[in-house]
Amino acid sequence: MNFDFTEEQGMLRDSVARYIQDSYDFDTRRSIAASPEGMSHEHWQTFAELGWLSVPFAEEHGGFGGSPVDIMLVMEELGKGIVLEPYLATVVLFGGLLERGGSAAQQAELIPRIIEGSCQGAFAYLERQSRHELADITTTAKAQGDGYQINGEKVVVFNGANADYVIVSARTSGEQSATDGITLLLVPTDAAGVERVSYRLMDGQVVSNIVFNNVEVPAESVIGAENGGYTLINGVVTIATIALAAEALGIMGQLNAKTLEYTKTRKQFGVAIGSFQALQHRMVDTFMAYEQTKSLLYRAVCELDGQGDDIAACIHALKVMVDRSGRLIFGEAIQLHGGMGITDELDIGHYAKRLMMINTTFGDGDYHQAQFNQLRYAG
């Protein structure tokens, strides 16, 4: 049994942690969130220089060759600063799909550009009706000539507005919710027939609804095998869920620390409100929720790293725990800050909104609990 990190991992984590502390305070974040793009290219370039964008990629493409543990460490620290730059969208999702299913040519062309910070990507998987079902896809890709013609609409595409390329999940065969018959296609966002409507979410990020109107792409645009997209989606969503859970853990830690600090300094009735046992017990509960979330995160990472056979259950359990702990922790953080907790000026509400957004991404707690039940107890 060993829950320690390697020296290299410790250095990676410290590098992110230091940067967030020194160069990404809440005011900086606030002004980035208010900018039209909802991200800063300057910061992104620094992320590239510091090597963070290379973490999950193979060394042959100039990557760091990192494991899920490395992704987890980076994301937890980014969470502490509620960093807006699209690490999840470009590196974990877009890059992850290329790394898993991209052809040698696609990888050679795009991965080095991701690493150097000159390529932004997005994964367009959600549709209006799909809710939490990744396979519920009505967007179609029809074989045509030497390629495909894509028609349909994707919604809430993370980093859609800034992306140079998007990987879109489209149906090449099968029924609307079938896991078979899904194909992933790489589409430049300046291709004819791609229309983006971009808008801002509560957590500050700018996302897009993307309409594909007779968009034509060559056959080499397929990522992985035709009709075999679901396995790739599943794989990348697994690591992305771990990444999101790590980000959530970072946020939860910040919320707990800030709330604890506030209750030690805020005085009412002549004493610090932290001296009230009613509040002490609540903060013990949020502390325990944090620890339990961390444990499930580590469990899922170990399972994934060791190629265990319980990974699906671990991921469902983790997403349930992130949802429950997150709600408890941000709820208490707001409540214990009193009126201050309700203001937009304080960072607490912004941490809360990011946790809320994480909860609805790749299935909320109830969805994953139902999946867990199905896996464990049905048939």
Next chain:
Amino acid sequence: MDTKFAPEDLAFREEVRAFFDEAYDEELQSRFKDLTTFKDAVIEWQKRLYKKGWIAPGWPKEYGGTGWNATQKFIYETERSAAGVRDVIPFGLNMVGPVIYSFGTEEQKERFLPRILSSDDWWCQGYSETGAGSDLASLKTRAVREGDEYVVSGAKIWTSYAQYADWIFCLVRTNSEGKKQDGISFLLIDMHSPGIKVNPIVSIDNHHSLNEVEFNDVRVPVANLIGEQDKGWTYAKALLAHERTAIAGVPDSKRSLTEIRSFAAREVNGGKSLLSDPLFQKRLSDIEIELMALEFTELRVLASVASGGAPGAESSLLKIKGTEMQQAVQELRMDLAAYYQGVLPNELSAEQLGHEFGSQARQTYMYGRASTIYGGSNEVQKNIIAKAVLGL
């Protein structure tokens, strides 16, 4: 034990329904949604209620109340919620109005009550300060008497709708000796007085309803003092105890639950409606069962008040459970919207967004976090029950 409505109650219910149906029209409703038209729309709606004679069901008849019995009030509230009709802004009608008719001079009653009823004056509540929230009695805003005037200096915070207000009712310190509750006075201050400055505070739902109100040597006629100097705490406490008919908000929660139910029947995940999902059903029924109980708890409290009992710590129970249920309903509604909850208001048209209430559900949920904080936080309410009911 009897909760059946008599024929005259049913007739009253019909009258209430017919009135809301006609008077609460869609044009008016659309104006509530836009911050630039909100204030005028609220005033217009309240004036319609005033003309109908229904603006103040809680007031004694002699001051302009409806003279309804407890059943009629219950019916009115239930129908109001069921029709989705917004409640009145409470500060004038439910808060300072009762204080004025209970403790004010004849002159104060004549001067203020008619304009509260007609909504010609917009009131706000100036109690909280940065250092005095739950521990309200430690407030520091000072009023020093100079001849026929008080000179007020200090600042209030979290003052809802101060940006619209013509008047503010304030708790101010007139005496620093002795027990801190004993040196507080209840003062009515004209918001248009020189020396008042209102600073906006944006809340986590991205709206502006909260404010800080600064008082820089504001001169207030002594005639605006309620009751006796230094006795303001007594009046403020009476106001708190003056049971608000709808403290638990059960009818609104029930209405929202009905809406959630019909939406969940249409919302599909993986080919199945959300309403058929056992986990969703459990969340829904957990709330509905609590509300069924709370509705009767409220009726029991109202009945005991009607037969002469004092509304005391029971109203704390209603507040705690009521706000917990409001938040549970808001959370469920927001979860229904899945990722659409994240969209900021006015970023997209409803058609582009592809969802009926996502962003609004989140705003309601976020602002709803405040209901367990204001009006005496739920922790403070629990302290009250522990002490006053359980004798701990």
